[in-house]
Amino acid sequence: MNGKKLLLYLLLLAFLSSMAAAIPVLKDGLPSDLPSNATVNISEYVQEVQTYPAQPGRYAIERTHPETVKIGSELTISLKVTNMGESRPDVKVYEDLRPGLDYQNPYEIGYHEYEALKIPYYVWSLTLNPASSQTITYRAIPKNVGMIAFPSAIVTDDAGNRAESAATYLKVLCVPNAVCDPGENTFYCPEDCPSGGADDLCDGMQDNRTDPDCQAGYDPDAGPEPTTSAPTTTKASLSSPLCILAAGIALLILLQRRG
Numbered sequence: 001m002n003g004k005k006l007l008l009y010l011l012l013l014a015f016l017s018s019m020a021a022a023i024p025v026l027k028d029g030l031p032s033d034l035p036s037n038a039t040v041n042i043s044e045y046v047q048e049v050q051t052y053p054a055q056p057g058r059y060a061i062e063r064t065h066p067e068t069v070k071i072g073s074e075l076t077i078s079l080k081v082t083n084m085g086e087s088r089p090d091v092k093v094y095e096d097l098r099p100g101l102d103y104q105n106p107y108e109i110g111y112h113e114y115e116a117l118k119i120p121y122y123v124w125s126l127t128l129n130p131a132s133s134q135t136i137t138y139r140a141i142p143k144n145v146g147m148i149a150f151p152s153a154i155v156t157d158d159a160g161n162r163a164e165s166a167a168t169y170l171k172v173l174c175v176p177n178a179v180c181d182p183g184e185n186t187f188y189c190p191e192d193c194p195s196g197g198a199d200d201l202c203d204g205m206q207d208n209r210t211d212p213d214c215q216a217g218y219d220p221d222a223g224p225e226p227t228t229s230a231p232t233t234t235k236a237s238l239s240s241p242l243c244i245l246a247a248g249i250a251l252l253i254l255l256q257r258r259g
């Protein structure tokens with residue numbers, strides 16, 4: 001290699017390493033088997049990034065749905081995607097599917113794979129007009145009473161622009177039938193399951209009833225005795241004869257080793 005070639009090679013190396021640090025598209029790094037003269041691939045990346053520069057705050061996404069819904073009732077969930085930019089980008093929108101919901105729309109589904117776990121998600125491809133919004137809606141039917149947590153929905157484009165919605169929560173209530181059925185409790189079905197009752201939930205409410213689901217000290221109606229007896233039991237166990245014996249043996253072993 002003569003002096004000129006060496007200089008060109010060094011310049012190319014410096015250029016490649018500076019691009020790898022600056023462009024998020026290269027976050028996975030260059031392939032390990034990349035030949036030293038493979039400049040074509042890099043120039044493609046550079047061109048792509050120059051055409052669609054990343055713009056922080058380019059997009060916004062917001063999920064809306066009712067705060068509560070009754071079990072078995074269809075629910076509509078909306079994702080409003082906003083493009084604050086001046087161009088007309090193609091974007092993808094991702095929304096994880098939650099257990100406990102029957103999804104009603106035949107939208108495209110992908111999967112996150114974590115070892116043996118496969119978590120499904122909806123994915124939509126949209127083209128957004130400049131400075132405008134589009135809304136996606138989908139429908140689902142809750143199968144159980146309880147709280148459903150939706151993680152952030154995500155919008156991304158090929159340039160690495162990205163926005164996330166806030167996480168949201170949905171409370172699924174029972175349809176009252178005068179019976180506190182399995183899976184129902186006083187939080188999600190107060191009509192059928194009054195506080196202080198047997199519903200597999202220690203509700204901790206002061207209602208002049210001792211909740212059979214509460215451990216000692218957790219129901220205010222059970223009186224102060226169990227609450228104060230709990231720490232006493234812990235103290236007693238710490239100074240129990242067994243503990244003193246174990247501490248004595250440990251001390252003897254230590255003294256023997258030193259001697």
Ligand SMILES: [Ca+2]
Nearest residue numbers: 177179181192
């Ligand atoms: Ca019921």
Ligand SMILES: [Ca+2]
Nearest residue numbers: 197199201213
């Ligand atoms: Ca209870």
